[in-house]
Amino acid sequence: MSYAKYMPDLSHGDENDDAVNALRSAVMRLGRRLKHQRVDESLSPTEMSVLGTLARCGSATPGELARKEHVQPPSMTRIVALLEAKGLVRLEPHPDDRRQKVVSQTAEAEAMLEQSRRKRNVWLASLAEGLDEDEWAKLRAAAPVLEKLAHL
């Protein structure tokens, strides 16, 4: 056994290492699963995530979106173009800087998000049977930490 738990400054060091290992596996496996269990066909997880960001933030430039999603600018160009082709986002010129563009969601996107939220609830209901309240509480607590971790 390690002495870590008796050393305040480094306590849980080994447990953190184990947690990171478990997180790596879980994130990759869950990611593959989410890729296929899409709430909305024809919309990739990243496209979904971008729409979610726009719903929260109102609007953003392609560069800002690329940084948030951890993709390179050319990837975001493509994602935004696909969303625009589906009528889910609108591109407008930036008011102050003619190099930049402003991406914002359309009314169709709002309707689609609401519809997919209902579909997601079906999936949630099946998940809820497999997780007890304590496990849900742990997920709720960890969600913002995972979000932070993705951007550290």
Next chain:
Amino acid sequence: MSYAKYMPDLSHGDENDDAVNALRSAVMRLGRRLKHQRVDESLSPTEMSVLGTLARCGSATPGELARKEHVQPPSMTRIVALLEAKGLVRLEPHPDDRRQKVVSQTAEAEAMLEQSRRKRNVWLASLAEGLDEDEWAKLRAAAPVLEKLAHL
């Protein structure tokens, strides 16, 4: 505001929905990040995950590994072939069923896992500066739940 918090049977329903949304984004973003911040070049996250599974379980058939990693059998065939080419796993005939094979890790794999664990600790150290003890605790608590979620 919702009444959910006053209804015991469905309490946290909305929060769970929010948590699933946040998890979706976080998992995809973190997944993309892990894809690039590899502890070991030349080894994909899935290959790493398979080695971890073998380290825990000793050995498994390609089919079992495919189910664990949530990939299709042909994908696992390829992954196992790559690991074998790198000398990290060994394939042997199944004792009872001549259709199946048994995959197990080599001594090289064990050495490699130990080496990559040290590299990972460097990454961990930088992460540790960004997360406080309370946040680490939340990650440790959620790791097994995420693992379970991936297989529900």
Next chain:
DNA sequence: TATTGTTATACTCTATAACTATA
């Protein structure tokens, strides 16, 4: 006839490099 694993092929998502336009 069902199951395990493989081969061959194609697709999705993302990255890198080179380019254009604006600051």
Next chain:
DNA sequence: TATAGTTATAGAGTATAACAATA
């Protein structure tokens, strides 16, 4: 000269379909 975004191209990882061998 630096920055925002785009175009063109390539690569990694995974899937589907068709097949072989064994149960």
